[in-house]
Amino acid sequence: MSDKFYVTTPIYYVNSKPHLGHVYTSVIADVLTRYHALKGEQVFFLTGTDEHGDKIVETATKLGTTARALADENSARFRAIWPEMNVVPSRFIRTTDPEHIATVQGILQKVFDAGDIYFGEYGGHYCVGCERFIAPNEVVDGKCPDHQTELKFVQEQNYFFKMEKYRPWLVEYINANPDFIRPERYRNEVLGMLREPLDDLCISRPKSRLEWGIELPFDKNYVTYVWFDALINYLTGIDYPNGPEFAGYWAKAPLHNYRRVLEFIALKGYALRNTIILVTLAILAALTVNPMAAYALSRYSMRQSHKILIFLLATMAFPHEVAMIPNFLMLRDLNLLNTFAALVLPGLANGFAIFLLKGFFDSLPRELYEAAQVDGASEFRTFLTITLPLTKPILAVIALNAFVQAYSSFMWAFVVCQKQSMWTLMVWLFQFQQSNAPTLPHLVMASICVACVPTLIVFLFCQRIILRGIIIPTMK
Helix, strand or coil, X not given: CCCEEEEECCCEECCCCCCHHHXXXXXXXXXXXXXXXXXXXXXXXXXXXXXXXXXXXXXXXXXXXXXXXXXHHHXXXXXXXXXXXXXXXXXXXXXXXXXXXXXXXXXXXXXXXXXXXXXXXXXXXXXXXXXEEXXXXXXXXXXXXXXXXXXXXXXXXXXXXXXXXXXHHHHHHHHHCHHHCCCXXXXXXXXXXXXXXXXXXXXXEECCCCCCCCEECCEEEEEECHHHHHHCHHHHCCCCXXXXXXXXXXXXXXXXHHHHHHHHHHHCHHXXXXXXXXXXXXXXXXXXXXXXXXXXXXXCCCCCHHHHHHHHHHHHHCCHHHHHHHHHHXXXXXXXXXXXXXXXXXXXXXXXXXXXXXXHHHHCCHHHHHHHHHCCCCHHHHHHHHHHHHCHHHHHHHHHHHHHHHHHCCHHXXXXXXCXXXXXXXXXXXXXXXXXXXXXXXXXXXXXXXXXXXXXXXXXXXXXXXHHHHXXXXXX
């Protein structure tokens, strides 16, 4: 399959007719499109018009028309000029298109449901030309620094996006991906802006002040801020979220998503370290405690041995969540929270593993133990050098089971380790999924696939051992 390349222009504001700057930008994008097509790549070229906001209403009022009529008229002018310039976009999008409105409202609802949008009150100096509140340190003699127009003080209730919440992640991502912003001077400029905390972004306008916009799906009395609406066109243009163009061009290739997940894991290096330590300790514990317990139950005739075995098997009938609170309270009283002991101790003994090993030990002939005693072997030596080596296939199955349980453990690791420095890979991947689920579901799927890889590799290479471990205890 050939490579894919997605090129976009700014979507042009319809408060005025097309001019040379619009043509210049679109011709450059068209040249870039043709270049990549000549290289044999599949190219998608998107352009269009941005049609909502205060500025459109203000211009329409001055011209004695409506915002809709002005948008229709000037959008048609933009669409008509491209054939004259020999500019051939793959799609021309309008932010008043029904499918774009549906996409914006869908994303707004996801972000709202994720808890990243809240309702609050804000007062500030507003510039109609910028369509935003101007920060006090930006105001010059009471005017907008860009438009040199008088600012209007506006005090109103609105919805805000928690922008500061994502600043650390964004800085981390830009540093990990030097080519994300090019050229380098702009990358440095953006990083400089991100050194200081960000104010949360006002993403709505009350209909009492502005009706020309996309209505918020969770509050019919507000429309969305034009910049939240406009930028989403790059997703709508390729049929976000389920269209084939979106899967092919935005995500480009699945490897791009996997790279982002792996970069995230690399940045959280202690998550990988914690997981390796946890898995190693869990396997060692399983291969130490379970064989010794099974050997003791098999070799020694104790009055309560059957009851002990039934009790161990009974633990398999209940989900781990049943014992979660008692285990947590016990570990808390022992001051073991945020330690590897807290992660390993609750799974130290496994009823199924003990039952499996005891069945195998019971099947061994008594003459084997008697021969060992005649040769002067102690009980521990008999266990370590004679019976244990015979259980290698079963031990392999137990080790694999311990690996899977320890590696995939999320809830328990999340409960007993509140410190981020002790979080395992599963906990960090959960955080990654939560931060990307509202708008980037393909990254969530990529993280799930990455999480499955170690288990899949282990099972592929150890399938023969697994089968032997299952069959041998049934043989007499």
